[in-house]
Amino acid sequence: MANALFIALALMGQAGQPASQGPNAPPTDEYGYVAWCYGALGSYISLYDRVMPEVTRIEKAFPGPEGVAAALKTYPEIKAQAQKDLKTYSSAITAAEKASPRPISEYGGAQVKRGAAIWGGADTVDKARLAQMWMSWEPPGDCEKRAKALEVKSTILGKALNYNTTSAIAQPTEAPPAEAPAPAAATTPTPPPEPAPEAKAEPASAPTPPKAVKPAKAAKPLAPAKSSAAKAETIIDPANPAPCAGSLVPAKRGGKDVLICKAD
Known part of the structure; x- marks a missing residue:
């Protein structure tokens, strides 16, 4: 029974299509799904050194059209790519946890364990069968796509949260409209000086009063900001x-x- 269950769960990632049911099937939300992918792929890579002797035996016993050397060359490449993918998943998970307004790491850790559990029967299954399943397994095809989308959304959300927090702490106050300067008082004309006693007085012409200074226009109040x-x-x-x-x-x-x- 344990072996049959393990085989069913291990085949969840065949052809890049995750199973929709099962005790360790991936969740539907993006964060949980990526965490599940991380656990499944991480557990898969942890079996690399253990299964490779049997994988090598199988490849030699049943060589492909390109030969044994070409077939065996692909497995280190698979391991290297998986390690890159794990970094992509990890980066997305970290970004989501930073951007979330509530703690979600405990939930993410549970999904990592569920993903890893699909390889939980590795200790009870025959080594040849384990190697065969390991050789044919791959993570769901949308793990990487959903991880990248999760990181982008989390980065945008994180910036928005930081922006809103900063704005709430220190909002710039609107400067009050400048007061209009007081109008200048009209200048009183200075009377002409009286003629000297020796000089013949001539009728003095009436002085032209200076022009009154126009009051400065009041500054227009600032227009209210659009909502x-x-x-x-x-x-x-x-x-x-x-x-x-x-x-x-x-x-x-x-x-x-x-x-x-x-x-x-």
């Missing part, structure tokens, strides 16, 4: 993520999955 609700929707480009002063809403634009930044 964020009046702005058009902002599409966050995953290739060039930018801060979002609001909420990120998944949507489709032009047939692609995007995030729409909407004001709270």
Whole structure:
């Protein structure tokens, strides 16, 4: 029974298609799914040194059209690629945990264990059967795609959360409108000096009063800022993520999955 169960679970990743049922099937949410992929692939790679002697025997006993050397060369390449994929999954998981407003690492750890559990029967199955399943297994084909999408969304969300937090802590206050300067008082004309006693007095012409200084125009008050609700929707480009002063809403634009930044 244990061997039969192990075989069923180990075949979950055949042809890149995960099984939809089973005690250790991957969850549907993106974060949990990537964590499951990490556990399944990590457990698969941990068996590398253990299965390779039997894999080598099988390849020599049943050589392919390209020969034994060519076939055996692919397994170190598979291991190297798997190690790169694990880094991709790990980066996405870390980004999601940093961006999440609540702790999710405990849930992610549980999904890693569920993924690793598909290889839990490795100690009870025959070594030849184990090697055969190991040679034919591969992780679900969308693990890498979903990991990259998760990291992009988490990075955008993380920047938005940081942006909103900073704005809430220190919001710039609007400067009050400048007061209009007081109008200058009109200048009183100075009377002409009286003529000297020796000089013959001539009728003095009336002095021209100086022009009154016009009061300066009052400064116009600053126009109130437009409400964020009046702005058009902002599409966050995953290739060039930018801060979002609001909420990120998944949507489709032009047939692609995007995030729409909407004001709270």
